[in-house]
Structure formats: structure tokens, C-alpha cells
Amino acid sequence: MSNLRTALIGYGLAGRVLHRPLIEAVPGIEVTHVVSRDPVRREQARDDLPGVRLVATADELWACQDEFEAVVVATDNDVHAALATTSLDLGKSTVVDKPLTVDAEDAAQLCKRARDLSVLLTVFHNRRWDSDTRTARALIAEGTLGDIHRLESRFTRHRPQVSPHWREKAASGGGVLLDLGSHLVDQALYLLGPAVAVYAELDVRRPGAVFDDDCFLALTHASGARSHLWCSLAAPWPGPRLVLQGSAAGWAKHDLDGQEQALRDGVPADAPRAPEPPGRLWTADGARNVASLQGDWSAFYRGFVAAVRAGGAPPVAPEAGVRVLQVIEAARQSSGLGAVVRLPPVQPP
Numbered sequence: 001m002s003n004l005r006t007a008l009i010g011y012g013l014a015g016r017v018l019h020r021p022l023i024e025a026v027p028g029i030e031v032t033h034v035v036s037r038d039p040v041r042r043e044q045a046r047d048d049l050p051g052v053r054l055v056a057t058a059d060e061l062w063a064c065q066d067e068f069e070a071v072v073v074a075t076d077n078d079v080h081a082a083l084a085t086t087s088l089d090l091g092k093s094t095v096v097d098k099p100l101t102v103d104a105e106d107a108a109q110l111c112k113r114a115r116d117l118s119v120l121l122t123v124f125h126n127r128r129w130d131s132d133t134r135t136a137r138a139l140i141a142e143g144t145l146g147d148i149h150r151l152e153s154r155f156t157r158h159r160p161q162v163s164p165h166w167r168e169k170a171a172s173g174g175g176v177l178l179d180l181g182s183h184l185v186d187q188a189l190y191l192l193g194p195a196v197a198v199y200a201e202l203d204v205r206r207p208g209a210v211f212d213d214d215c216f217l218a219l220t221h222a223s224g225a226r227s228h229l230w231c232s233l234a235a236p237w238p239g240p241r242l243v244l245q246g247s248a249a250g251w252a253k254h255d256l257d258g259q260e261q262a263l264r265d266g267v268p269a270d271a272p273r274a275p276e277p278p279g280r281l282w283t284a285d286g287a288r289n290v291a292s293l294q295g296d297w298s299a300f301y302r303g304f305v306a307a308v309r310a311g312g313a314p315p316v317a318p319e320a321g322v323r324v325l326q327v328i329e330a331a332r333q334s335s336g337l338g339a340v341v342r343l344p345p346v347q348p349p
Helices: 013-024 039-048 058-063 077-089 104-117 131-142 176-192 259-264 298-310 318-337
Strands: 004-009 029-035 053-055 070-073 093-097 121-124 148-156 195-203 214-221 226-232 242-246 250-253 279-283 286-290
Touching: 004 013, 004 058, 004 298, 013 029, 013 039, 013 070, 013 093, 013 259, 013 298, 029 058, 029 298, 039 053, 058 077, 070 077, 077 093, 077 104, 093 298, 104 121, 104 318, 121 298, 121 318, 131 176, 131 242, 131 250, 131 279, 148 176, 176 195, 176 214, 176 226, 176 318, 195 318, 214 318
Parallel strands: 004 029, 004 070, 029 053, 070 093, 093 121, 148 226
Antiparallel strands: 148 242, 195 214, 214 226, 242 250, 250 279, 279 286
């Protein structure tokens, strides 16, 4: 069977550094088209992907729709919905970089459109395949920790100077809550199940910042467990990456998964990597190191290819992207009110 011919819309950090090398590492899929208005990025794509077809706009891409089967949307957040809608309408299996959209209702409508058209849609919540998340999920599944009653997760950085990048601009669906916070919320829901209530503190800490750059969220899950989540661009002390407290044991992982840095450094996604540092497990008998599972972002695209070719489930259900946005919107409401906000029950697709 021929490779899944895929168009990549956007060739900035997400498109060039993350999606392109992950796709290159997976058999059965290839990038055949790149869309970028930036002539420098188009030249980078020409160098990175010999033979790729380069176009400046999405309209130019849609005009040659017979040349590809799938689309990856790796653009500014505020155009995710429009681009994914057109892609679905053309019958293209579609990956949208997180967040799925900037609005939960738009995300829900996008999911409905995909179902109505019977076209595959998925959202790139790649950090489900981080070393810490994979290890935490395994420990939970095997019962090592007992009943989980608390999760703590941090995704913090120290960037005192406000960047001109679109992610720092409110007009482009920016802010740290939509960016790093999307990862944290998805991780909490993925590990502990649906949330029923949210309390949040969203702040602007750095001079010149126009949108949230320092956030804390407290989620209450339907199971009774609680998640405490921190995301920030104004945090000199990083804190532990992930902590789980259970009835039988506690576990902590301090180090951020190394896959993004390796990709930024130009290391191929399928190159051998050093083992991830171990986590630490505490029980009534004492403490010991626990080996960490290796992170594996390429698993997302292996799952995507399998879903397209065999008709199975996508690697991440798009409805998960809707639930992340519902929590984020509840967090904004909670911060404004200074009160806990209840979430609607999870509705079946």
C-alpha cells in the first residue's frame, strides 16, 4: 500500500520541529505538501523535504486536493477551526495541533461535522506519550499506587521577557493556559477521568504580557480524586513534573520528557535516546527508584496511519479536545468569579 500522502499546513515550531520529524519516523505516511506564507519557511521545507510541493496559502492547497489524503493543521490557534472544517468537508483525514480550537462550542461542532461526514478527526495531544504520563498510566493500571486521590502536574518555564511570538498575543488564541495548560488538562483527564468542578487562578505576571502567563487550576474528578495543575512562563523554580498520591503509594517524576528538546536539536524522532531518569516511589516500606517508560510521540502518527488505513479509532478522540476546552473555559470563569465552577456531565459522542 502506498504512503498516506499528507499536507502540512504551517511550518513554524509545531510544523517543522514536531510534526514533520514525527511523520518522517513512521512507516506508511509522508509529507507531500507544505503550506506557509513565509518564504524563509518555504525554503526550509524545500531543504528538509526534497520533492515536497510548496504553496503559500490554504486556498492553493485546496485547489490541488486530489494530490493528498490527509491534512495536519499546525497553525496559529485561532484558525484551527476554519482550516479543519474545510479539510473535513473535502473528505481529508485531519490532525489538528492542540488545542483543537479556541472555543469549546466550535470544537464540539467540528467533532459533529467529522461524525456526520464519516471523516477521521484527531487532536495532537502528543504528551500522552511523554515518559512521565506513560509511566504514571502504567502504575495506575497495575494498582501499584492503590486508589489515586491526588495528582500534581507542572509545566512551567522562566521567560521574563515577553516574546513577539503569536502564542503571547490574545488576538491569536494565545496565553499559557491554552498552550501549556492544554497539555496539563488533557493529562489530568487522561489519567484520572472526567472532571466535575474547576477552581482557577489566572494571572499576568510579566511586564508587557497581554494574556495569562501564570496559572493554577484545581480539578475535582468524578472519581473523587483531585488534580492541582500549574502552568507558567514566570516560574524560576520548575518544581516536580508529575506527582501521584494514592492509598498504597506515592510517586514523583521530576524531569520533563526529553523528546521536544531532542527534536529542537535536530535529532531524528526514531534515533536511539538515553533512558529517561527514573521516578521515585514511596510506600510504607520505604522509598525506591522506579524505571521510567520511554517517551514515544511517534506513537501518535502510528495510530493515525492505522486508523486511516484500517478504519479504527483515532490516536486521540477529538471529543477529548472538546473536554479540555470546557475545562479551560470553566477555569477562565472561575478565575473571574473567584469561585468553583461546575462542569456539565460528559456527553457521549
